[in-house]
Amino acid sequence: MTGALIIAGLGPGADALVTPQVAQALARATDVVGYIPYVKRVAPRAGLTLHASDNRVELERARHALQMAAEGREVVVVSSGDPGVFAMAAAVFEALEDGPAPWRDLDIQVLPGITAMLAAAARAGAPLGHDFCAINLSDNLKPWDLIEKRLRLAAEADFAMAFYNPRSKSRPEGFARALDVLRAACGDARPVIFARAVSTPEEELRCVPLPEARPEMADMRTVVLVGSSLTRVIERPQGPLVYTPRSVPA
Amino acid sequence: MTGALIIAGLGPGADALVTPQVAQALARATDVVGYIPYVKRVAPRAGLTLHASDNRVELERARHALQMAAEGREVVVVSSGDPGVFAMAAAVFEALEDGPAPWRDLDIQVLPGITAMLAAAARAGAPLGHDFCAINLSDNLKPWDLIEKRLRLAAEADFAMAFYNPRSKSRPEGFARALDVLRAACGDARPVIFARAVSTPEEELRCVPLPEARPEMADMRTVVLVGSSLTRVIERPQGPLVYTPRSVPA
Numbered sequence: 189m190t191g192a193l194i195i196a197g198l199g200p201g202a203d204a205l206v207t208p209q210v211a212q213a214l215a216r217a218t219d220v221v222g223y224i225p226y227v228k229r230v231a232p233r234a235g236l237t238l239h240a241s242d243n244r245v246e247l248e249r250a251r252h253a254l255q256m257a258a259e260g261r262e263v264v265v266v267s268s269g270d271p272g273v274f275a276m277a278a279a280v281f282e283a284l285e286d287g288p289a290p291w292r293d294l295d296i297q298v299l300p301g302i303t304a305m306l307a308a309a310a311r312a313g314a315p316l317g318h319d320f321c322a323i324n325l326s327d328n329l330k331p332w333d334l335i336e337k338r339l340r341l342a343a344e345a346d347f348a349m350a351f352y353n354p355r356s357k358s359r360p361e362g363f364a365r366a367l368d369v370l371r372a373a374c375g376d377a378r379p380v381i382f383a384r385a386v387s388t389p390e391e392e393l394r395c396v397p398l399p400e401a402r403p404e405m406a407d408m409r410t411v412v413l414v415g416s417s418l419t420r421v422i423e424r425p426q427g428p429l430v431y432t433p434r435s436v437p438a
Numbered sequence: 439m440t441g442a443l444i445i446a447g448l449g450p451g452a453d454a455l456v457t458p459q460v461a462q463a464l465a466r467a468t469d470v471v472g473y474i475p476y477v478k479r480v481a482p483r484a485g486l487t488l489h490a491s492d493n494r495v496e497l498e499r500a501r502h503a504l505q506m507a508a509e510g511r512e513v514v515v516v517s518s519g520d521p522g523v524f525a526m527a528a529a530v531f532e533a534l535e536d537g538p539a540p541w542r543d544l545d546i547q548v549l550p551g552i553t554a555m556l557a558a559a560a561r562a563g564a565p566l567g568h569d570f571c572a573i574n575l576s577d578n579l580k581p582w583d584l585i586e587k588r589l590r591l592a593a594e595a596d597f598a599m600a601f602y603n604p605r606s607k608s609r610p611e612g613f614a615r616a617l618d619v620l621r622a623a624c625g626d627a628r629p630v631i632f633a634r635a636v637s638t639p640e641e642e643l644r645c646v647p648l649p650e651a652r653p654e655m656a657d658m659r660t661v662v663l664v665g666s667s668l669t670r671v672i673e674r675p676q677g678p679l680v681y682t683p684r685s686v687p688a
Contacts, residue, residue, distance in 0.1 A: 204459035207552065212454070246684075272559045274684075278567030281681035285672050292674045298560035300552045302457065309522045310548035317528030319588060321571035321597060330686035334596075338569060341595040345588045347571060422535050424542045431531035434496075434524075436580035 191218075193257040193294055195277045197270040197301020198229055201388035205302045213264050213299060221253040222266035222276070230266065244328075246276060250283035254291050270303035274324045274352045304411040305350035308383030311393055313422070313429035315381060315413045318436070320348035325366055326359065335362070336369050343373035348432050349414040354406040364403040370414060371398055379421050379430050381413040382406055395421070395428055441468075443507040443544055445527045447520040447551020448479055452637035455552045463514050463549060471503045472516035472526070480516065494578075496526060500533035504541050520553035524574045524602045554661040555600035558633030561643055563672070563679035565631060565663045568686070570598035575616055576609065585612070586619050593623035598682050599664040604656040614653040620664060621648060629671050629680050631663040632656055645671070645678055 194213045199205035214220065219237045220230050227240035241249050250265070257263045267275035277298050284291050309316045321342045327335060342349050355363040377397035382405045384392040394405060398414070406412055415432060422429040444463045449455035464470065469487045470480050477490035491499050500515070507513045517525035527548050534541050559566045571592045577585060592599050605613040627647035632655045634642040644655060648664070656662055665682060672679040 199457070202459070204462070205457050205550070207449075207455050207457060209452070209454035270556050270560075272556060272564040272566055274567075277560075277564035278681050278684045281564055281567075281670075281672060281679055282683055284679070285670065292672065293676075295676075296679070298564065300455070300556045300560040302550045302552065303556065306520050306522060306550045306553065310520075310527075310550040314522040314527035314531055314548065316522055316572075317524075317531075319571070319573045321569070321592075321595075322566075323569045329684050331688045334686055338595045338597070341591045342571075345571075345591040345595075346584075347588070420531075420535065422531060422542065426543075426545075429531055429534070429546070431528050433532055434528045434579050436584055438581045 190294060191257040191260040191262055193253060193263050193265065193280070193296045194299060195265045195267065195271045195280055195297070196299040197267050197275070197303070198226060199302040200269055200304050200307040200386045205307065205387055207299070207301065210299050210301060216262055217264040218262045219256050220264050220266055221249055226266045226268050246279035247283055250276065250280040251287065253280065254283055254287060254294065257294050258291060267301070270301045271298055272300065273303040273322065304352065304386065305413065307386040308381065308411045308413055311383060311386055312381045312395065312413065314431040315379070315415055315419055316348050316350065317432040318348060318416060318434060320350065322350045322352065324352045325362060326353040327362060332362065335366065339366060339369045340373050343370060346416045348416045348419060351412040353408065354410055354412045355403060356408045363406055367401050367403060374398060374417070376417060378415040378417060378419055381430060382410055383413065384410045395430055440544060441507040441510040441512055443503060443513050443515065443530070443546045444549060445515045445517065445521045445530055445547070446549040447517050447525070447553070448476060449552040450519055450554050450557040450637045451635060455557065455637055457549070457551065460549050460551060466512055467514040468512045469506050470514050470516055471499055476516045476518050496529035497533055500526065500530040501537065503530065504533055504537060504544065507544050508541060517551070520551045521548055522550065523553040523572065554602065554636065555663065557636040558631065558661045558663055561633060561636055562631045562645065562663065564681040565629070565665055565669055566598050566600065567682040568598060568666060568668070568684060570600065572600045572602065574602045575612060576603040576606070577612060582612065585616065589616060589619045590623050593620060596666045598666045598669060601662040603658060604660055604662045605653060606658045613656055617651050617653060624648060624667070626667060628665040628667060628669055631680060632660050633663065634660045645680055
């Protein structure tokens with residue numbers, strides 16, 4: 189008998205943002221696999237084994253999940269946010285491509301989730317309301333020069349931007365350089381949103397003009413959104429609304 | 439008494455992809471406002487008035503929703519997908535900024551949803567598994583030249599790409615030009631995914647190499663995903679899996 193592998197997105201944190209599709213998959217699973225804080229979000233129950241592992245072991249975790257599925261188990265790999273956006277889905281497919289041929293016969297499904305940039309954008313207004321890009325600012329798996337190149341081209345294209353993994357203890361310098369590149373390429377005071385732990389009790393939201401953005405406003409739980417040249421801020425007593433209009437004048 | 443305005447994302451089509459947060463907002467609403475096919479997805483009930491309107495009247499719809507909220511009603515504006523991605527949230531904020539000052543005191547919330555590109559990516563594998571951009575290919579509200587410029591810069595940045603509104607009866611030519619620009623800028627056979635009506639009974643998924651992509655493979659219900667230069671296709675008996683690896687070699 190062959191099992192099944194589901195790669196599911198838990199959304200940014202709140203249970204109210206987990207889709208019913210994902211909730212049903214978790215209710216049927218025999219094994220849940222993932223990074224420790226994400227597996228903690230899954231309630232234990234009889235018949236379910238939780239396999240929590242540390243950060244930076246994504247490929248080992250993916251192989252373990254594929255192996256258990258090949259043994260006939262109903263495995264769910266959990267990611268925060270959406271599994272296809274800087275998360276576990278690509279790691280599982282890397283492991284699948286390099287793994288034993290029979291793994292390709294497995295029933296594999298990816299279940300989407302609310303990714304951090306969209307949860308953050310919703311809290312801020314609609315800063316990604318027009319063409320935008322999403323960039324992972326970690327240089328663990330790609331050269332830093334490529335990150336800078338993409339930032340410059342994104343500014344030239346006048347995309348709104350969303351940055352994942354802006355800053356960590358092991359990479360304290362990169363985000364400062366990224367902000368310098370953006371300030372030079374944009375040359376204006378467009379809004380920058382620092383959205384931390386959106387939808388959780390630790391949620392913090394902060395909006396500053398690009399010249400005032402500081403590296404220490406972000407950590408690994410923060411997603412950073414940068415407006416396009418047309419992004420607007422509506423000031424209100426209860427806090428600003430930031431949005432990018434649908435139109436670009438000719 | 440002041441009402442509230444919620445701008446909610448219904449996801450790509452299936453009820454199993456509507457978040458509990460959005461379902462709760464719909465259960466409490468006095469008025470639901472939106473484009474006809476999206477309002478049709480909301481079940482009628484006593485105490486709820488459904489206000490369905492045609493396409494291309496987004497600003498009028500937004501003003502109507504804000505006005506009803508200002509009159510003390512509990513209004514939900516519904517969008518397909520995520521309201522902040524080429525949908526109603528930006529239109530509401532445009533109307534708010536240009537509208538009467540008291541509208542700024544309203545309690546306004548955006549509730550995120552599963553946007554079409556992420557539902558499509560999940561069905562295909564993980565084609566947006568690394569840095570990517572999202573571009574609306576309609577030139578109704580922006581100059582066509584800007585679209586071509588963004589396509590060229592996105593190719594130069596080696597982003598994976600997602601295209602919304604690739605083609606409609608009133609704009610049959612643009613997508614053909616977009617494909618020509620991409621073929622010239624990319625110069626390779628990277629995979630292109632045409633994902634139509636994902637998660638609905640009309641769902642169709644097709645993956646072709648860029649040189650074989652044809653305009654008529656897309657319509658207004660299609661989201662188009664284009665890989666980066668590193669995107670890979672894993673062939674399997676049950677259909678290919680397309681993914682963009684997490685790493686970029688130095």
